[in-house]
Amino acid sequence: MAIRLGVDIGGTFTDVVLEGVGDLVSTKVLTTYAAPEAAIIDGMHKVCAIAGIAPAEISQIIHGTTLATNALIERRGAKTALITTEGFRDVIEMRTESRFEQYDLNLTLPEPLLPRQMRFTLSERVNAKGDIMLPLDRTEVERLAERIAITGAESVAVGLIHAYLNPDHERLVRDVLAEKLPDISVSISSEVSPQMREYERFNTVVANAYIKPLMASYLGRLESKLRAEGITCRIFLMHSGGGIISVADAANFPVRLVESGPAGGAVFAAHIAARYGLDKVLSFDMGGTTAKICLIKNQTPKTSRVFEVARTYRFKKGSGMPISIPVIDMVEIGAGGGSLAHVDAMRQIRVGPESAGSEPGPACYGRGGTRPAVTDADLILGKLDPDNFAGGSIPLKATAAQSALTDQVGAALNMEAAEAAFGVAEMVDENMANAARVHAVENGEDLSEYTMIAFGGAAPLHAGRLCEKLGVHRLLVPPGAGVGSAIGFLRAPFSFEANRSVYMKLSDFDAGLIRNLLSELKSEATGFVRGCDAEAPIMAEFKVYMRYTGQGWEIPISLTEDQAMTPDAATFQARFEEDYTKLFGRPVAGMDIEITVWSVNATTAAERPDRITLSEGGHTVPDTGTRAIFDPATGAFADAKIIPREAMNTGDDALGPAAIVEDETTIIVPTSRRVIRQPDGCIDMIAKDAP
Incomplete structure (x- = not known):
């Protein structure tokens, strides 16, 4: 078996997991902010020493990080300029003009990443059909390059109106900048986020340009440090959509690394869900800095194509910076151990x-x-x-x-x-419970039907109480829960999602155009995956985003390859109405339907674990003493049994209150719960009064 290393840099701890040397070997080391790669090297040496191998024997490294997210939140990116169409200079400052807190008279909108003097315009225009209305003059771009050079910009974002339909002008700007300013990094929106809605698209390309030099520098230092340790294997990065991409692609599109650590956690939870045959799972990841909640249905995490970072008002949609990329849809709460x-x-x-x-x-x-x-x-x-x-x-x-x-x-x-x-x-537990309730309601779900899977260093401490608040009857805490996201990296497939906005009404359905568009997107996405694995079979997952005419936002509709490659308007309508009814209760009769975004995700096969045979318990596990642990249900301290996790065998069970202890975390079992150790090492916590 190949020896693989999974590394997750969090806000407090850096988690390192080694696989392929018998049992998983893991450790947690404090994150080193000034040089994050130092914590990786430290953790790698620790797990290699435990496993009795040399670092040079590692054959693959998969890495996820919060560095991109933190750079956006803390405004620690490169000095960046934006080039856009004349008249659209202030789009990223005007936002959508919506008030996310309707009655707050002192509402403070987030500042854009770039000040106004770093936003430049060109006289050009492409219309909503992709036709060039005003050609771009190369001489004007050359003059603009000279102005940008004077500002000392390290990176440039290019976002022109309707470039997602016709990228020719953006590509010309990139070529001129590469010629005139060869040392400056350039990002163009038609590659970073080729989707409609200029505010989200401009924000995304600006964010990509803003963190691109930082992430390129970090990834370069990391590769150099690892090479100095004798490691010659390939290094891959986890992206926000739940898959793995190459270092080169990560350096070009670092905005796709935002939320890469939490995405690994969702993949980890989906893997556990598959092992237990669970179709409705609430993933709960609580680390040192934040907590993340994700709905996983049919063993697949819910995904989205837009999410927000750096919210200025907690839980308030619209108060952050929208990033338009494929991402696992989760709620993030500022509620970690730290x-x-x-x-x-x-x-x-x-x-x-x-x-x-x-x-x-x-x-x-x-x-x-x-x-x-x-x-x-x-x-x-x-x-x-x-x-x-x-x-x-x-x-x-x-x-x-x-x-x-x-x-x-x-x-x-x-x-x-x-x-x-x-x-x-x-207060922390109630904040998390409120966020979970809101997320469930927004998605039309009843959490009482869900099983929670908890991981991260702090989640097992709080998950039992959270289940009590949410009415969730069952909780699974898998082995390695304290380093769950890093384990998730090792379970993720190579994947890349390509998407593009092409507006079409079902009444104007063009089967030939659709077939060609989806074929192009499939080829584009497959090319990225082939850069990671030249031999593995690659599957394509097709998705379109649809809405009724006049609605502001779309819902994602999944299609089979046959439905995508032999498109039929009646099939598209039936699939849309089916999913729309699930979400909103009923379809809307007599209205035309629009398609706004087309998406193809190319992916290698995800690891599918064998289903386990559940143990019903019945063997009382011996404890190693007691300690006083506060029971919030009674409002008093109670003598709780202390049980080492490694001392529990399959079928061992215990009643709460108890604390199941291990090196990376502690599982608190409330008075209302009992636990069973399952054959795969999961601690299965069940409400005593569960039906």
């Missing part, structure tokens, strides 16, 4: 989205942090063993956590440290 707590002007406890990260980290890390984080609350509530956190590599200081909670929360609300910790933990 999320900081405070008391607001209304004397209410608030948690996040600001995080202590790994530098300095929560107060209990003893690294200089003085503000209370969720990890501090978990420690005071007894959920964490201060001597065995992260396998004992990070001893926790309970006195520092008590002081932080008392000073920042307890003093303002006249609470003892334990009560303040309960308030912080309960």
Whole structure:
């Protein structure tokens, strides 16, 4: 079996997993912000030492990172210029003119990535059919290149009106810039995001250009460091759509790496769902900085083609920066182990989205942090063993956590440290529960029919309580849950999704045009995958985005290859009405239907695990003592059994309250639950009163 390394750089920890040496070997090391590659090298040496191999024996590395997301959030990208059509200079500042908080008189809109003086225009115009109305003068582009050179820009984004239909002008601009400014990075919207809606398209190409030099530099340093360690294997990157791409493609389209870490977690949860034959799963990933929730139906994560980063108002759609790329659809909440707590002007406890990260980290890390984080609350509530956190590599200081909670929360609300910790933990859990409820309602789903799969270093600490709040009867915590996203990288297929906007009404259905368009997209997507794997069979997944005439947004409709390659208007209508009815209850009679975006995802076969035979339990597992853990259902501390996870054999079960401990995380079993160890190592947590 090939020896493969999965690496996930998070906001607090960098997770490293080694596969192909018997059992999976994993470790967590603190993320090094100044040089993220240093944490990868450190973690790689640790897992190789445990496995007894040299780094040079690794045959494949798959990597996901939050660096792209963090660069956009923290505005740490390159000095970037935008070139657009005359009259559209301010699109990224005007946004869609919608108010995401209707009644907030002091509403603050997010600032665009680029100031106005870095946005330039050209006299050219392509119409909505792709016809050139005003030709582009090469001389004008050359003069503009001279102006951009004076600004000291390191990167240029090119976004011209309707370039998704006719990219000739954007390509001419790129060619002139390559000739006149060879050291400047260039991104064009017709390659980065060839889709309608200029605000989203311009934002996406600007974001790509903004982080492109940063990510190219990082990936170059990473390759050099790994080569210096004797590693000669290929390195691949996880992208936001749940697949793997080459380093070269990742360097050209770094915006596709936004959300790559959470995407790996969703792939991991889908893999577990397939093993258990579950068709309705709620994936819950909680790490050191954020928590992510994703709906997985029929063992496939829900996907989208637009999402937001850097929201200025929590949970508020429209308050962030829209990125128009294929992405696994998930809700992100500023609620990780490092999320900081405070008391607001209304004397209410608030948690996040600001995080202590790994530098300095929560107060209990003893690294200089003085503000209370969720990890501090978990420690005071007894959920964490201060001597065995992260396998004992990070001893926790309970006195520092008590002081932080008392000073920042307890003093303002006249609470003892334990009560303040309960308030912080309960607020975090309620925030996550609210986000999950809203996401489910928006997708027409009832969470009581779902099974939760929890992973990430902090998720098993909170998942049991979250299930109580959501009415979810079953929870699975797989082995390796603390490094779930990194394991997900090793389960993901090579894939790339190509999409394009071509507007068409069903009343003007053109089967020949559709067949040619989808064939072109299939070839484009397949070419990216072939750059990663020259021999594996490649499948194509076809999707179109449709709506009733007059509606503002579309819904995705999946097609078989036969339906895509032999297109028929009646079939397209039937598929649309079927999915529209599932989502909204009924179709709308007598209205024409429009198609706005066409998409083809080329992918190698995903790993399909064997179904397991469930154990019903019946063997009481011995505990190794007890410790007092706060039970939020009763509002008091209770003596909870402490059970080492490695001591549990198939069929062993236990009743809550309990704590199942391992190096990378701890599973808290509430009083209302019982757990069974399944044959694959999953801890199966079930409500005692479940039907």
